[in-house]
Amino acid sequence: MTATIPAGVESARDLTGPAVAAAVDRLSPDVRIVASYHLGLTDAEGRPAGSAPAGKALRPALALLSARAAGAAPERGVPAAAAVEFVHNFSLLHDDIMDGDTERRHRPTAWTVYGVGAAILAGDALLVLAQDLLLEDSAPQGLWASRCLSAAVQRLIAGQGADLAFERRDNVTLDECQQMAGDKTAALMACACSIGAIYVGAPADLAMGLAGFGAHVGLAFQLTDDLLGIWGAPEVTGKPVRADLRARKKSLPVVAALTSDTEPGRELGALLRQTEPLTEDDLVRAAALVEDAGGREWAEKAADSALSSAGQCLADTDMPDDVRAEFAGIAEFITARQW
Amino acid sequence: MTATIPAGVESARDLTGPAVAAAVDRLSPDVRIVASYHLGLTDAEGRPAGSAPAGKALRPALALLSARAAGAAPERGVPAAAAVEFVHNFSLLHDDIMDGDTERRHRPTAWTVYGVGAAILAGDALLVLAQDLLLEDSAPQGLWASRCLSAAVQRLIAGQGADLAFERRDNVTLDECQQMAGDKTAALMACACSIGAIYVGAPADLAMGLAGFGAHVGLAFQLTDDLLGIWGAPEVTGKPVRADLRARKKSLPVVAALTSDTEPGRELGALLRQTEPLTEDDLVRAAALVEDAGGREWAEKAADSALSSAGQCLADTDMPDDVRAEFAGIAEFITARQW
Numbered sequence: 308m309t310a311t312i313p314a315g316v317e318s319a320r321d322l323t324g325p326a327v328a329a330a331v332d333r334l335s336p337d338v339r340i341v342a343s344y345h346l347g348l349t350d351a352e353g354r355p356a357g358s359a360p361a362g363k364a365l366r367p368a369l370a371l372l373s374a375r376a377a378g379a380a381p382e383r384g385v386p387a388a389a390a391v392e393f394v395h396n397f398s399l400l401h402d403d404i405m406d407g408d409t410e411r412r413h414r415p416t417a418w419t420v421y422g423v424g425a426a427i428l429a430g431d432a433l434l435v436l437a438q439d440l441l442l443e444d445s446a447p448q449g450l451w452a453s454r455c456l457s458a459a460v461q462r463l464i465a466g467q468g469a470d471l472a473f474e475r476r477d478n479v480t481l482d483e484c485q486q487m488a489g490d491k492t493a494a495l496m497a498c499a500c501s502i503g504a505i506y507v508g509a510p511a512d513l514a515m516g517l518a519g520f521g522a523h524v525g526l527a528f529q530l531t532d533d534l535l536g537i538w539g540a541p542e543v544t545g546k547p548v549r550a551d552l553r554a555r556k557k558s559l560p561v562v563a564a565l566t567s568d569t570e571p572g573r574e575l576g577a578l579l580r581q582t583e584p585l586t587e588d589d590l591v592r593a594a595a596l597v598e599d600a601g602g603r604e605w606a607e608k609a610a611d612s613a614l615s616s617a618g619q620c621l622a623d624t625d626m627p628d629d630v631r632a633e634f635a636g637i638a639e640f641i642t643a644r645q646w
Numbered sequence: 647m648t649a650t651i652p653a654g655v656e657s658a659r660d661l662t663g664p665a666v667a668a669a670v671d672r673l674s675p676d677v678r679i680v681a682s683y684h685l686g687l688t689d690a691e692g693r694p695a696g697s698a699p700a701g702k703a704l705r706p707a708l709a710l711l712s713a714r715a716a717g718a719a720p721e722r723g724v725p726a727a728a729a730v731e732f733v734h735n736f737s738l739l740h741d742d743i744m745d746g747d748t749e750r751r752h753r754p755t756a757w758t759v760y761g762v763g764a765a766i767l768a769g770d771a772l773l774v775l776a777q778d779l780l781l782e783d784s785a786p787q788g789l790w791a792s793r794c795l796s797a798a799v800q801r802l803i804a805g806q807g808a809d810l811a812f813e814r815r816d817n818v819t820l821d822e823c824q825q826m827a828g829d830k831t832a833a834l835m836a837c838a839c840s841i842g843a844i845y846v847g848a849p850a851d852l853a854m855g856l857a858g859f860g861a862h863v864g865l866a867f868q869l870t871d872d873l874l875g876i877w878g879a880p881e882v883t884g885k886p887v888r889a890d891l892r893a894r895k896k897s898l899p900v901v902a903a904l905t906s907d908t909e910p911g912r913e914l915g916a917l918l919r920q921t922e923p924l925t926e927d928d929l930v931r932a933a934a935l936v937e938d939a940g941g942r943e944w945a946e947k948a949a950d951s952a953l954s955s956a957g958q959c960l961a962d963t964d965m966p967d968d969v970r971a972e973f974a975g976i977a978e979f980i981t982a983r984q985w
Contacts (some may be wrong), residue, residue: 335804337811337827399768405763424810425745427766431773438777439796439814442789450781450789457778464771471763472676490674591913631973 312363313636319368319388322381324391330440334432341429342443345400346415365641366391366499373517377625384503386440387452391499393437394456398463398495400430405471406554413545434460435624441506452506455514459498466491473557477580484562488529489522496525500634518625520634523617527642530610531559534603537594538646549590552597555579560608564602571599600639651702652975655870658707658727661720664729669779673771680768684739684756705838711972712842712856715965722844725779726781726791730838732776733795737834739769744810745893752884773799780845791845794853798837805830812896816919823901827868828861835864839973855963859973862956866981869949872897873942876933877985888929889935890933894918898948903941910938953981 331342343349348452350356367378367388374384402408403416404423410416441453469487473479500521501514535544536551536558544550551558557565561579575596578589585593597603617638621631670681682688689695695954713723741747742755743762749755757765780792808826812818839860840853858892874883875890875897883889890897897902898916903911914935917928924932936942956977 333808334800338803397770401766405766422810423762425807427740427744428803428807428810431770432800433735434770434773435796435799435803438792439800442793442796453777453792454781457774457781458773461673461771461778464767464774468674468676468764468767471761539741608977618807 308477311640313368313633313640315372315633316364316368316640319371319381320364322371323364323385323392326385326440327392330389330393330436334436335407337425338428338432341417341421341425342396342433344420345426345429346396347412347414350417351420363399364392365637366395366495368604368637369496369521369634370497372505372630372637373500373505374507375503375630376624376634377504377507377513378507378627379503379507383507386444386449387502387506390437390440390452390456391495391502393433393440394460394463395495397434397437398467400426401434402467407466410545446448446508448506448508453503455498455502455505458515459494462490462494465466467492470557474555476557477576479557479562479565481559481562481566484557484559485526488526488559492532493522493525497521497527500524513626515625516620520617520620520624520638523613523620524638524641525611527613527617527638530559530606530613531642531644533560534606534610534644534646537561537597538603540645543645549594552590552593553585555585560597560602560606563605564597564600567600567602567605569600571596572602575600610642615636647873648863650979652707652972652979654711654972655707655976655979656712657705658720661710661953662703662706662724662727662731665724665779665881666731669728669732669775673775677767677771680756680760681763681772683759684765684768685735685881686751686753689875690754690759694740703731704976705734705834707962707976708860708973709833711838711976712844713846714969715856715913715963715973716843716846716848716852717966718842718846722846725783725788726841726845728832729779729795730841731777732772732779733799733802734834736769736773736776737806739772741806742816744806749884757944769847783908785847787845787847791841794837794841798833801829801833805833807902808836809896813894815896816915818863818896818901818903818904820898820901823896823898824865829864829899830860831868831871832864835867836860839863852963855959859956859959859977862952862959863977863980864951866949866956869879869945869952870981870983871985872899873945873983876900876936880985882984888933889928890972891929891932892924894924899941901937901941902944903936903939906939906941906944908939911941914939949981 325405327346328348331339331346331348334342340353344351347356349592370388370391371381371384375381385542399411400417403411404418404426408416409419417429437456438453441449441456467486497518501518504517505514541548565576576595578593621634666685667687670678670685670687673681679692683690686695703960709727709730710720714720739756742750743757743765745756748758756768776791776795780788780795795982805826809830836857840857843856844853846881876888876899880887904915914932917932957974
């Protein structure tokens with residue numbers, strides 16, 4: 308498997324970037340400075356950031372492909388692509404506060420630079436901006452795209468709410484954890500894969516097929532991310548090694564291990580319940596216990612299975628062959644094994 | 647002047663309450679518990695709160711009146727009224743975090759009960775719910791109502807952003823402060839007064855007249871609130887006496903005093919710039935300095951002037967006489983002097 312960024316992802320940023328920048332320019336100065344910084348358009352002093360690490364623009368790329376799947380020029384999907392990117396970044400701005408994360412894309416998170424209040428507001432503003440972009444062209448498809456996005460945002464909020472609640476619970480089931488991942492990650496990915504088509508007026512069966520593909524890819528992506536959070540190299544993840552274990556996150560492989568009814572699973576439970584901070588040795592042992600309890604194998608198989616279901620959705624949905632190939636390329640890219 | 651709650655405000659709560667409760671029921675359990683608590687539907691343990699202090703439902707009352715102004719039954723304005731109420735409460739949930747406020751409506755604020763993360767999410771969810779209510783009936787008016795609400799939310803965010811920025815600045819002008827109040831308070835009030843009419847398909851001139859009325863009332867309301875924050879009795883405001891001075895808020899009367907180019911104004915500036923906490927004696931002196939510098943008189947006159955402009959908008963806009971009288975009654979109620 309390859310980890311080279313597909314060309315479509317790069318060109319999506321070129322196409323969507325100006326629309327994103329123009330929309331951010333509408334915000335009031337105090338809010339704009341925070342949103343621009345978070346999006347990598349400017350540095351902390353508000354100066355244009357020439358070659359900022361602005362994230363991978365995966366979701367805009369999927370949204371533009373989605374418009375092309377419906378036979379439209381990718382340009383026509385730009386408002387939908389920018390809207391999805393804004394919603395993704397709204398959730399990052401708020402999640403970083405909730406999770407106390409201090410670094411994102413190798414830069415200090417917005418709340419550490421501008422304060423919690425300013426970062427909350429910037430997130431709020433991007434959420435509203437997303438809907439504005441979809442609704443300001445008064446074509447009826449904008450309304451459908453807006454409802455597609457709203458539904459995804461409510462699931463995203465539900466998933467993050469469950470994730471927060473899991474931190475205080477010792478009895479999270481694998482079903483609950485999969486539901487959470489579906490809400491928190493897969494819903495917006497399903498939206499990204501279908502909203503471009505919806506926005507250009509595609510028939511429902513195409514939109515449904517693309518959404519199904521996106522939901523499976525989203526789940527595979529979350530599983531990959533969870534595996535990287537335990538076994539990924541810091542230079543790949545941008546986070547310290549075993550970061551998710553250190554934070555005692557109830558990620559999918561961890562919950563699979565905890566609920567495995569095996570001796571290593573029970574040992575892992577006892578280790579994660581201990582009140583003292585986890586030492587480096589504890590973390591190494593925890594990772595081994597997840598593996599011994601079958602959590603790693605379960606997650607790798609689940610990712611394979613989700614990816615294969617995604618491929619099936621793609622095969623079953625009518626679209627130009629080059630578009631199908633690009634969708635498959637992005638799916639492969641974001642679930643490539645680097646651990 | 648009277649401070650009796652107008653009958654229309656009470657009946658608005660009866661009419662809008664079930665729609666609000668039904669919409670909140672759609673949220674995921676972890677998010678719903680926080681939103682329900684904040685809205686006064688439940689107590690902190692999630693038990694139904696029989697006679698909870700659920701806020702005054704002013705904005706829903708204005709939205710229902712707005713539908714009646716367009717000749718529609720108030721029932722038809724219910725989705726718009728609930729949407730405005732959700733946006734208002736989205737902003738309260740987030741503002742309480744930003745301002746560090748620990749009490750609202752005589753109860754602990756949501757973030758103190760459920761944590762900052764859960765309160766951010768509950769606010770996010772109410773914001774999205776507001777748009778959902780307007781857009782799920784696919785009548786074209788829902789789209790216009792949604793855009794009216796979006797524009798108000800962006801101004802609300804801009805106003806709160808400016809308010810936060812003012813805390814770190816010593817040179818806020820009265821113009822900037824009035825702009826901030828217009829964004830933070832008047833914009834949503836203008837929306838509340840016009841969105842019901844827009845939602846039932848009223849012509850633009852009616853919507854514009856109602857929005858003008860709401861903008862002026864909103865400014866008068868903010869000025870009244872600022873005066874109460876200095877001279878209001880705790881039993882009226884629900885906050886400690888001189889709470890705004892203690893927090894060194896750059897409210898309108900304070901900024902009018904600070905920018906008055908008078909000796910008391912300069913003294914006030916020096917007092918509020920001191921790094922030590924303000925004593926009770928300092929607060930009494932600060933209130934006297936605001937008055938001596940003309941800040942109180944300026945704010946009272948500005949409130950009178952805004953209220954008179956609101957009355958003029960009402961007189962100039964075509965609507966049934968009983969609706970006009972109810973609008974005037976609410977305007978009088980929310981700007982009644984109780985200091």
